[in-house]
Amino acid sequence: MSWKNKFGFRTSLKVKVAVSYMLLFFISCSAVFLLLIFIIKQNLTTSGDALTSQQATDLERVYFLGIRAEQIGEILPPEQLSETDMSLINSHFPDAQVLFIYRRSPVNDIFDDQSAISPTAFCYQEGNYYELRRKQDNSLYHRRINIRQNLHNLRRKLNLMVYSYGRDNISIRLLEPDGTVLVESEHPHDPDLGKNGAAGLPGKGQTEFRFLRRLLPDGRVIEIGRNITELELKIRQYRELFLIISLIIVFGGGVIGWLVAVHFISGVRRVTSAAQQIYSGDYSHRIELRDEDAEIRELMETFNKMNARTEALMEELRIVTDDVAHDLRTPLTRISGNVELALSSRDVNTDFQSVCITVAEECARMKNLLDTMLEISRTNSRPDELHKVQIDFTELLSEAHELMMPLAEEKFIDFKLRLPDKKVNVFADKMKLQRLVANLLENAFKFTPSCGKVIINLEHDDRECRLLISDTGCGIAESDQKRIFERFFRADASRHFSGNGLGLALVNAIVAAHGWRIEVESIPGSGSVFTVFIPAQIT
Known part of the structure; x- marks a missing residue:
């Protein structure tokens, strides 16, 4: 669907190119900026999640080890436990889950058993936590951990974190398997915050938290909520900034598209101007070749060759x-x-x-x-040879009416002239215009029977002047209406009338030479109306 059909008007190529550039820049900027916002948000969220995960790991160790969590040495994954140690542990504690292992601190040896030769494994079995390690004699040292005694240290660590990050920025809870709160940090706004996860986008005065829940072997859950209100506000600021930048880029794209179209269309406009001059009969006109693009230059050269050939033929x-x-x-x-x-x-x-x-x-x-x-x-062939002058069209039609009145009286035809109150001037060749009016009137009288009607009507407005000559003659079949302006064409209904079929062909030639337009409306058996449209700019 063209823009004319869709919007009711015909847009110029410059507007189409400019709008196309704007759409292209808008789509490109939107895609790039959306990708950037997504990457920025992902990076900020990932870094925040990594920090929250590390905080959960620190709290998990305090939960397991109590005060000793800050005194132990290097923490290692369970996979680094040797097969010998693992076999020894499985022989005494079948199906034990090794949570992590750690090495003793070289400075502060906090263990009672100095005979241990391997890392200490922290394990969970059937609701109990154990410290296990192999001695030099390959026997197993084991000690059951009292988790309840570590809750005091966990609460202390939790409060230190909250104090460090601010109560508005972090929320920490230790939950029982049934959801009961065992240990909880204070939050000044919403004591139930986090029960249903993070809220939607924060509005004015609202706070949004992103939660991490770490499931412990005994079914308890460490829940840490991180305030991401500032993050969301920052993302929103990025969006607004990118929107402003996008609008600037889109506007710039429209300007660039407009300039490109102006440069491109300048050559086309010159070709159009030359075509209009040729249409008016000046076949000697040639397009001046300038520093044009290759395609436009080729078009101009071909146009000049075609016009030279046409001039020679004419x-x-x-x-x-x-x-x-x-x-x-x-x-x-x-x-x-x-x-x-x-x-x-x-x-x-x-x-x-x-x-x-x-x-x-x-x-x-x-x-x-x-x-x-x-x-x-x-x-x-030579419309440029017309001798155009300013003509009082109302006076010319009055003379034609007076001249044809005797014929109308002879055939008992009601011949009327309807003119506007003010005179209407047209710029035309007077002899050609007289011939046009005479041929249309002769055509109307020829096909109008006695006691019929022939009317000359002149209408005028800001857009155009319209000459209407109507009759009540035999009319023209719809299939013949497109051919009546051809040379020597005669419709079936008019073959018994005298004539050579050149009258309307001459009328059409005169209309075309002046740059006007003619239309016919006819109903067979009821008559015809010939309308000549003369644009206002040449009236």
């Missing part, structure tokens, strides 16, 4: 037309002269006189036909 046509007119008129004139000379003789009998009269009439008809054809050809 000149040849003019010469041939003049030669044919001269060659045909001369014998017709001689024949007419000889016939008139023969008729002037007193010794001519009646039969010979009748033949001479017929020949004279046919010669006159042929000369009229030839003159009309030449006038059509010259009008079509």
